[in-house]
Amino acid sequence: MSAGARNSAPRAGFETPMPNPILLRRALILGAAAGLAAPAWLSPAIAQARTLRRTPGQTEGPFYPVDIPADNDADLLRNGQVRYAKGQAVWLEGTVLDLDGKPLTGATVEIWQCDVNGHYHHPGDGGKADPAFQGFGRTGVDRDGRYRFRTIRPVQYSSRTPHIHVKVKLDTAELLTTQLYVQGDPGNQRDFLWRRLNEADRAAITVPFGTAADGLKATFPIVVQA
Ligand SMILES: [Fe+2]
Numbered sequence: 001m002s003a004g005a006r007n008s009a010p011r012a013g014f015e016t017p018m019p020n021p022i023l024l025r026r027a028l029i030l031g032a033a034a035g036l037a038a039p040a041w042l043s044p045a046i047a048q049a050r051t052l053r054r055t056p057g058q059t060e061g062p063f064y065p066v067d068i069p070a071d072n073d074a075d076l077l078r079n080g081q082v083r084y085a086k087g088q089a090v091w092l093e094g095t096v097l098d099l100d101g102k103p104l105t106g107a108t109v110e111i112w113q114c115d116v117n118g119h120y121h122h123p124g125d126g127g128k129a130d131p132a133f134q135g136f137g138r139t140g141v142d143r144d145g146r147y148r149f150r151t152i153r154p155v156q157y158s159s160r161t162p163h164i165h166v167k168v169k170l171d172t173a174e175l176l177t178t179q180l181y182v183q184g185d186p187g188n189q190r191d192f193l194w195r196r197l198n199e200a201d202r203a204a205i206t207v208p209f210g211t212a213a214d215g216l217k218a219t220f221p222i223v224v225q226a
Contacts, residue, residue: 051099052223056201058179058193061165063120064112065136074139076111076151084132087116087152089215092180095145096168098226103145107175109222110167111149112136118157153209153216154182161187161194168224175224181206182218 070080077084092111096104112135114120119129121136129135133152141147154162162185168176181188183206188194194202209218 052097052101053200053204054099054225055176055178055204055221055223056197057177058205060167060177061179062124063114063122064165064167065121066123068138069121069134069136071134072136072138073134074137074147074149076113076134076137076149079132079134082132084115084130084134084152086130086133087155090151090153090209091148091212091215091217092151092164092220093146093148093217094220094222096141096147096222096224097145098224103143104141104168104170104175104224104226105143105145106170107141107145107224108138108169109141109147109149110136110138110169111151111164111180113151113154113164114157116152116155118155154180156187159190159192161185161191163191166220166222168222170226175226176222178205180218180220183208 071078077089096107096109098104112120114125115130115133115135117128117130119125121129121133137149137151139147139149151164154164156162162182163179166176166178166180167174179193181191181194181202188206194206197205205220207218207220209216211217
């Protein structure tokens, strides 16, 4: 065996180098044009390309409900029969997918957040939350993995930048607990939890809250390992 062959052979315990992405793409295009199946050496790269990046987790914080409230649907702007008209109304929507990009059928998404005055429905927050604001909601995903909530744009409280707490469950298993941030909010750079995220993780859980016909709209795509 020549020295070159020895050096290029995969060694146990070492990762095989990634193929050049330009050559990989060219080979795929040429193969597809010729009606050919991808060669065996490309298969691991294709599988890797289909693997989505997992949504990063964040701390649950101290204000997850002690008892799930009676009204826990996806409309946080109506608690029982009382409507909450404060703050900026938001449609928060997205999908829950697994690492292969498949909808996570059967998943439940929960969100909780403070009211416009910065108070949670939680004994640890002194029972000061506005009773008209539902504060917590949950919904199942549809067959395409989609979910949607009606809530408010989160606000700053104490030292925390605006955020919405998010949890994803599959039956009783908790697959993700994280926090969602508002892109461009000046408080993000001062927030101790947001600052410790790397660039990719910030991008994954910090989304635009853009204008919509009836308030704001934010889209939060979630990827979990099922
Ligand atoms: Fe919080």
